[in-house]
Amino acid sequence: MREETRKFDTELAVIGSGIAGCAASIFALNRQIDCAQVGNTGAVAYTTGYLDLLGAIEESSAAVAKPWEGLAQLKNLHPDHPLSRIPVTDIRKGFDQFATFLGECGITYTAPRESNITALTPAGTLKKTLCVPATMAAGPEAFADKTPCVIIDFKGLKGFSAREVVANLQDQWPTLLAARIIFPDMDKGEIYPEVMARALEVPATRTRLAELLREAAGEVKVIGLPAVLGMHRPDHVRAELEQLTGLTIFEIPTMPPSVPGIRLREMFEQVFPEKGITLIPQQKVTALSFDTDGALLCLSDNYGPITIQAKAVILATGRFLSGGLEAHITGISESLLDLPVSQPPSRTDWYRDGYTDRRGHPIHKAGIDIDTSYRPLGKNGKPYNEHLFAAGIILAHQDWIRGRSGAGIAIATAYKAVEAAEKFLLAQHA
Amino acid sequence: MTPTLIERTSGAGEQTLLTDVLIIGGGVTGAGIMRDLALRGLHTLLIDKHDLCAGASGGNHGLLHSGARYVSNDLHSAIECRIENELLKRLAPQCVEDTGGLFVAVEGDDPAFAEAFPGFCQSAGIFCEEISPAEARRLEPLLSEEIFRAYRVPDATVDPFRLALENVDHARMLTDSIYLPHTEIIRFEIDAGEIRAAICRDNRTLAALRIVAKQYVNAGGAWAMNIARQAGCTDVNLLYSKGTLLISHDRMTHHVINRLRPPGDGDILVPGGTVSVLGTTSVRTDNLETNRPTVAEIDTNVIEGAAMIPALATTRYIRAFSRVRPLLQSSDSGDGREATRGFALLDHTSQGLINFCTITGGKLTTFRLMAEKTSNLVAERLGNTQACTTDSVPLPGSAACRWTEPGAAPRYWYKANNPDDMILCECEMVPQSAIDEIVRCAPGAEADMTLEAIALRSRAGKGPCQGSFCGIRIASYLYDRGYYRDKTGLVHMRDFFNERFKGMRTVIWGQQAAQMELAEALHCGLLGLDNLDNE
Numbered sequence: 019m020r021e022e023t024r025k026f027d028t029e030l031a032v033i034g035s036g037i038a039g040c041a042a043s044i045f046a047l048n049r050q051i052d053c054a055q056v057g058n059t060g061a062v063a064y065t066t067g068y069l070d071l072l073g074a075i076e077e078s079s080a081a082v083a084k085p086w087e088g089l090a091q092l093k094n095l096h097p098d099h100p101l102s103r104i105p106v107t108d109i110r111k112g113f114d115q116f117a118t119f120l121g122e123c124g125i126t127y128t129a130p131r132e133s134n135i136t137a138l139t140p141a142g143t144l145k146k147t148l149c150v151p152a153t154m155a156a157g158p159e160a161f162a163d164k165t166p167c168v169i170i171d172f173k174g175l176k177g178f179s180a181r182e183v184v185a186n187l188q189d190q191w192p193t194l195l196a197a198r199i200i201f202p203d204m205d206k207g208e209i210y211p212e213v214m215a216r217a218l219e220v221p222a223t224r225t226r227l228a229e230l231l232r233e234a235a236g237e238v239k240v241i242g243l244p245a246v247l248g249m250h251r252p253d254h255v256r257a258e259l260e261q262l263t264g265l266t267i268f269e270i271p272t273m274p275p276s277v278p279g280i281r282l283r284e285m286f287e288q289v290f291p292e293k294g295i296t297l298i299p300q301q302k303v304t305a306l307s308f309d310t311d312g313a314l315l316c317l318s319d320n321y322g323p324i325t326i327q328a329k330a331v332i333l334a335t336g337r338f339l340s341g342g343l344e345a346h347i348t349g350i351s352e353s354l355l356d357l358p359v360s361q362p363p364s365r366t367d368w369y370r371d372g373y374t375d376r377r378g379h380p381i382h383k384a385g386i387d388i389d390t391s392y393r394p395l396g397k398n399g400k401p402y403n404e405h406l407f408a409a410g411i412i413l414a415h416q417d418w419i420r421g422r423s424g425a426g427i428a429i430a431t432a433y434k435a436v437e438a439a440e441k442f443l444l445a446q447h448a
Numbered sequence: 449m450t451p452t453l454i455e456r457t458s459g460a461g462e463q464t465l466l467t468d469v470l471i472i473g474g475g476v477t478g479a480g481i482m483r484d485l486a487l488r489g490l491h492t493l494l495i496d497k498h499d500l501c502a503g504a505s506g507g508n509h510g511l512l513h514s515g516a517r518y519v520s521n522d523l524h525s526a527i528e529c530r531i532e533n534e535l536l537k538r539l540a541p542q543c544v545e546d547t548g549g550l551f552v553a554v555e556g557d558d559p560a561f562a563e564a565f566p567g568f569c570q571s572a573g574i575f576c577e578e579i580s581p582a583e584a585r586r587l588e589p590l591l592s593e594e595i596f597r598a599y600r601v602p603d604a605t606v607d608p609f610r611l612a613l614e615n616v617d618h619a620r621m622l623t624d625s626i627y628l629p630h631t632e633i634i635r636f637e638i639d640a641g642e643i644r645a646a647i648c649r650d651n652r653t654l655a656a657l658r659i660v661a662k663q664y665v666n667a668g669g670a671w672a673m674n675i676a677r678q679a680g681c682t683d684v685n686l687l688y689s690k691g692t693l694l695i696s697h698d699r700m701t702h703h704v705i706n707r708l709r710p711p712g713d714g715d716i717l718v719p720g721g722t723v724s725v726l727g728t729t730s731v732r733t734d735n736l737e738t739n740r741p742t743v744a745e746i747d748t749n750v751i752e753g754a755a756m757i758p759a760l761a762t763t764r765y766i767r768a769f770s771r772v773r774p775l776l777q778s779s780d781s782g783d784g785r786e787a788t789r790g791f792a793l794l795d796h797t798s799q800g801l802i803n804f805c806t807i808t809g810g811k812l813t814t815f816r817l818m819a820e821k822t823s824n825l826v827a828e829r830l831g832n833t834q835a836c837t838t839d840s841v842p843l844p845g846s847a848a849c850r851w852t853e854p855g856a857a858p859r860y861w862y863k864a865n866n867p868d869d870m871i872l873c874e875c876e877m878v879p880q881s882a883i884d885e886i887v888r889c890a891p892g893a894e895a896d897m898t899l900e901a902i903a904l905r906s907r908a909g910k911g912p913c914q915g916s917f918c919g920i921r922i923a924s925y926l927y928d929r930g931y932y933r934d935k936t937g938l939v940h941m942r943d944f945f946n947e948r949f950k951g952m953r954t955v956i957w958g959q960q961a962a963q964m965e966l967a968e969a970l971h972c973g974l975l976g977l978d979n980l981d982n983e
Binding site: 061064066074081139140141143144145174176177178179181182185186188206207208271273274337338339341344345346347364365366368369371372373374375376379381382418419420422424 | 740743747750867868870871872917920921924925927928930932934935938946948949950953954956958962964966968969971972973974975976977978979
């Protein structure tokens with residue numbers, strides 16, 4: 019049987035379904051640009067749910083308390099960093115639009131503030147971040163106030179130990195306690211956060227869990243749990259549990275792939291088509307070519323081959339984990355168009371000797387270069403194609419890991435790439 | 449047998465331990481001497497400045513030589529290997545996988561060497577059977593089509609960690625002999641032609657320890673020359689050769705694959721459980737402490753290895769490591785391959801000492817023989833008339849030592865069939881119960897064992913993720929068990945990841961780059977292990 023090729027026409031095609039790709043689709047929606055999004059969801063399931071803007075200045079050890087002020091410092095020290103090239107007002111607009119959109123779709127976030135939030139990690143360490151899901155917000159608040167609190171974990175859920183969280187925070191938070199309970203109907207063997215979250219979509223499970231939580235809390239009024247409070251309506255699940263128990267409840271991220279990441283992925287997959295985005299998730303673009311009218315994307319899914327004709331394309335394919343960049347024994351390449359990659363001179367220089375060296379590793383600053391209109395540069399140093407734009411952590415001259423700035427780079431550059439693409443599209447129509 | 453007495457001197461608060469024999473160096477040779485002497489009823493103390501197999505014993509292919517590798521240039525070593533290979537297969541089968549080996553010549557290799565090979569093997573008494581190149585490729589489908597000659601030999605693989613652990617454990621069972629990790633010799637007290645005491649330091653607590661023995665054995669491997677000099681002996685002369693090896697993500701072959709030519713770079717691929725080990729480059733070095741693989745060494749091994757097994761050019765590697773081998777000084781040739789692979793036992797009487805000896809050189813395959821010769825000298829000096837029995841007494845297996853065996857953990861886990869015993873290392877299927885067992889009673893287990901020490905006693909962290917996930921899970925589990933009660937667990941985690949990274953740094957390309965990016969996002973981006981000291 020020969021399968022017929024399905025063809026789509028769109029103004030803007032976004033390649034990549036990580037934070038940058040999804041942010042680009044959201045910004046395109048807000049600007050009423052007709053949009054298609056394709057590509058592996060890649061690393062979204064690996065996010066904690068925290069939205070970092072700037073948690074540290076790269077190559078230094080100081081944590082950043084005030085990220086907006088930190089951006090000025092970043093610009094002084096690393097003028098070629100993608101965030102150093104974007105006006106702060108645009109970064110704010112990007113964050114506001116992104117967080118607002120998530121909230122409207124059922125995953126409420128705290129609004130960006132002037133100061134970073136000191137958020138909790140599953141190891142009981144602390145992390146600077148800009149916005150956290152509403153389900154997690156009470157944790158940093160309780161930590162800041164040193165409110166008496168019980169961290170509760172579950173028998174069979176490995177990688178999350180309440181005693182570990184308490185052991186590492188007890189110096190700073192002496193009123194913190196640990197307790198372990200058995201999740202309803204999951205008393206044997208290993209249990210998984212995703213399964214627990216889906217079980218909590220059922221009201222009866224919530225009622226039973228509420229009873230166990232109340233018992234474990236004893237006299238204490240605030241409890242922290244691993245992030246398992248529902249998949250599609252986490253705010254509702256948390257609110258109901260709070261009502262049933264009379265307690266303040268917050269989530270702490272777990273090891274990836276984590277529920278907060280899966281929540282985002284599933285929400286985007288449901289909401290984008292409803293809002294008119296042509297979404298072809300979980301599939302990799304196999305070829306991308308350009309002619310005078312625009313770009314042609316080729317891919318296929320379970321129903322056969324697909325082509326998408328687009329007037330503009332945003333490349334947001336991520337780094338090694340998501341497949342946007344490839345590391346070879348001989349060097350680093352960009353996987354879709356073989357765009358030039360700014361990179362260290364040889365493999366010997368990719369990594370420093372010490373893994374946790376605070377200065378980070380040169381390989382992380384590798385990536386593609388763009389011009390001021392977010393067009394990737396070709397081998398001749400000129401824009402590769404006028405229809406092509408790029409966003410996200412595929413961009414060179416940033417170390418999102420050491421900078422604690424992954425979401426910040428993704429959202430801010432997506433905002434600017436969509437802005438540039440819109441300008442280009444409008445000029446075409448004119 | 450002398451019971452070990454613990455005394456405290458009034459002044460410095462320094463501890464004194466008494467024993468029949470102090471053995472310095474926890475490689476397989478030191479562990480083998482410990483067991484050999486225990487079988488003769490003697491009490492021993494084994495010390496190592498790091499931990500078991502920290503030197504060349506742990507940094508090799510895990511090859512149990514048939515001897516065929518040495519037939520053309522070192523007949524004596526070849527014969528020793530043949531005999532020891534047969535003994536170990538029979539007496540310590542739990543540590544050996546009888547894979548068989550192939551020697552293959554590829555286009556461009558010297559046909560005359562290939563032609564002469566069976567004759568060399570015959571003179572060493574080593575079984576060698578010619579098979580057609582087609583048959584070789586049937587046995588090992590990944591072999592190059594450029595092969596023009598192939599022979600089968602009785603090579604096998606051996607797990608040096610389990611071997612050392614079980615030798616130590618058997619000695620403990622026999623005479624309550626004791627192994628002390630992280631214990632380094634600082635100086636010897638010498639008087640009237642005898643060592644009276646060894647002054648040691650616990651490298652973690654920096655506490656001083658005085659060990660008084662009747663006999664002192666230097667089994668320091670590459671460090672043997674330095675240790676001998678601390679006792680004033682200048683008759684140990686070693687050359688050091690740095691070897692660099694790679695570990696592939698998958699097991700590439702069933703057999704040990706050797707290049708049929710005189711020893712050179714990238715000429716051997718040894719399977720080990722679920723992985724394969726490719727090696728080795730060989731360069732002279734004077735540096736004993738901080739040898740790390742270089743990108744150039746990695747690339748040489750990959751290019752040379754791919755001549756035998758083309759898939760080695762494209763396969764995923766998860767780790768590389770370098771270790772220093774001690775070679776007895778006999779010539780000044782370039783890379784150390786021509787220096788003898790034999791071993792030497794020095795009794796140091798010419799140096800004016802009557803209770804000190806040094807055993808060095810040799811190789812993993814002949815460790816038992818080295819232990820036998822050394823123990824014979826020590827026993828004779830102590831007036832002990834019992835003969836060596838390590839050539840007839842099987843090495844008993846120990847439950848706490850079994851977790852180093854590649855691919856074995858899943859078997860134990862399925863057998864136990866306890867759903868609450870969760871797998872902590874998912875790459876190598878190491879369950880909670882294994883960690884419990886190791887922390888409780890593996891040789892060298894102590895009150896504050898690090899994640900590195902646990903990993904050394906199991907397969908945890910040896911798979912494709914190289915511990916980046918299981919390190920977190922094991923630490924969590926140990927917090928859960930109350931083993932960690934403060935930030936020590938975080939520091940151990942960070943140190944463990946830093947240690948594993950040393951072996952990954954030069955082989956991070958392809959899928960491994962994606963793996964590293966995820967690991968770093970987790971360890972540094974989320975948990976902030978790069979910032980522990982600043983908190």
